[in-house]
Amino acid sequence: MPELPEVEIARRNLVRWFKGHRVVESEADDTRVFRGARWKDFNALRGRLLSLERRGKYLLFTFEADRGLLAHLGMTGRFVRRPPGETVLYSRARFHLGSGEVIHFADARLLGRMEPCSASGLSELAPVKALGRDPLVDGLSPTELQEAVGDSRQALKVALMDQGRIAGLGNIHAAEALYRARLHPARAPGSLTPAEWKRLATAVHAALEFGLEEQRGEEPRYLKEGAHNGFLIYGRAGEACARCGTTVESLSQGGRTTHFCPACQPSHPDGKTRR
DNA sequence: GGAAACCTGAGC
DNA sequence: GCTCAGGTTTCC
Numbered sequence: 001m002p003e004l005p006e007v008e009i010a011r012r013n014l015v016r017w018f019k020g021h022r023v024v025e026s027e028a029d030d031t032r033v034f035r036g037a038r039w040k041d042f043n044a045l046r047g048r049l050l051s052l053e054r055r056g057k058y059l060l061f062t063f064e065a066d067r068g069l070l071a072h073l074g075m076t077g078r079f080v081r082r083p084p085g086e087t088v089l090y091s092r093a094r095f096h097l098g099s100g101e102v103i104h105f106a107d108a109r110l111l112g113r114m115e116p117c118s119a120s121g122l123s124e125l126a127p128v129k130a131l132g133r134d135p136l137v138d139g140l141s142p143t144e145l146q147e148a149v150g151d152s153r154q155a156l157k158v159a160l161m162d163q164g165r166i167a168g169l170g171n172i173h174a175a176e177a178l179y180r181a182r183l184h185p186a187r188a189p190g191s192l193t194p195a196e197w198k199r200l201a202t203a204v205h206a207a208l209e210f211g212l213e214e215q216r217g218e219e220p221r222y223l224k225e226g227a228h229n230g231f232l233i234y235g236r237a238g239e240a241c242a243r244c245g246t247t248v249e250s251l252s253q254g255g256r257t258t259h260f261c262p263a264c265q266p267s268h269p270d271g272k273t274r275r
Numbered sequence: 276g277g278a279a280a281c282c283t284g285a286g287c
Numbered sequence: 288g289c290t291c292a293g294g295t296t297t298c299c
Contacts, residue, residue, distance in 0.1 A: 003293055032281075057294080075294055076283075090283090109282040111294060127295095154276080163295085172293045234293080255278070257291085 002073045004057060004168030005211030008136065010079050011054045014103070017081045018049040021097040023063065028093035032110045033077075041116035042093055045069055050119075056131045056167025060122045068119035070128065071105070077112030080104050131167040135204055140166070142194070142201040149189050150197075157185035158254045160204075169204070171256045172234045176207040178260065179233035184267040185251070185258045193269060233259045 002010070028034070028042040047064035054060070061069040071077075082088055084100040093114060095103040105114065117125065132148055133140055140148075148166055152159035159165060160174040169177065178185050180203035183196060192200070214230050229235045232242065237250040237259050246263035 006293075072294080074282095075292070077294095107282095108284070109292095109294095111282065113295085158276095161294095170293050252277095254276085256293095 002057065002075075002077070003170035003173050003211065004054075004134070004136065004208055005173070005215050007057050007059065007073060007168075008054055008212060009215045010073065011052055011059055013081075014059075014079055015049075015052050017101075017103055018052070018095075018097075021099050021101070022047055023049070023095050024098050025096040026094065027096075028105075028114070029091075031092050033092050033105075033107060033112050033114050035113060035115070037115040037117075039114075039116075042069070042114065045095070045116065055128060055134050055137060056163055057170070058128060058131070060128070062119040062122070066119045068117050068122045070113070070115040070117065070122060070125055072113040072127075074107060074109065074111030074113060076109045077105065077107035080106060130164050132163065132165045134167045135208060136168070140201055140204060142198040145201045145204070146192070146194075146197045150192070152189045154189075155185060155253050156183060156187040156189050156192075157258055159189050161254070161256075166204075168208070171258075172231060173204075173207045173211055175234050175258055175260065176210070176231055177203040178265060179203075180206055182264050182266075184265045185253060185260050186267060191269065196269070233261065235259065 023046050026043050026045040028039050030039050045063050045067050049061060049063055051062040052059060057072060059071040080088060081101055081103050084102060088104040088106050090106045090108045091104040092107050093105040115125065122128065133144060149159045157174050157178055160169050177200065181199040183200060233248060236248045239248050241248055241261040241264055244261065244263050246261055248259055249262050250257055250259050
């Protein structure tokens, strides 16, 4: 379920957890998380974590001895740090630190992905090479946004979630960005005006920054007990739009549910609403 | 395009 | 009991 902000928070936590500690042992279970990759190579991840990079929703671990790991949280994946001996539900892979603490990769639905490889080969892995610009890592100007998304023939929201165009936006933050930019999710990317690209670029950054603020902390907020919905539009179908009071609607795009305000986000640039 | 697939948990 | 879930891939 995690999108860019959640993955970035996971990255920051991991950097903190690994800092000053060596990995004395790594071990993983043979699960679907490794897909075709050689899961036993996970055991070779030892020593210091030299760097941890995020590109879109992927994490790129670099350990000593040219050992690397590509990780994706899927829908329910998460990294947690626990004292020695403590069990973690759905733990799929573990880093044992010199301090005795254990960093688990837990994933109930097994939709996450782990791929051990050489550190130098991380950037050459197919999923990584296919990624588009990361708004936080690479920046995303209105022009760059238009170049990445403007030639798509899919609905605007679907195009925004295409990781090959922009890396990191998922169902929630794409919807949040469109609401902030007052753009209808079904708009044709080719129809946006320069002013609209500018609004959208600003909105993408705002939505991601808001998400980062929301997710700060060790335990992923979205998995927390009783976490309330702090989003502007996501999950608010049937509620009144905070901006204009119109009832928020939903529609299905590319198999995902999109929420939007039919008044604030007109389907045409001239403001006419058509559905 | 869209739907179904991969999985389990949460919510109604 | 049924539906849905913040992701990605695969197959009509």
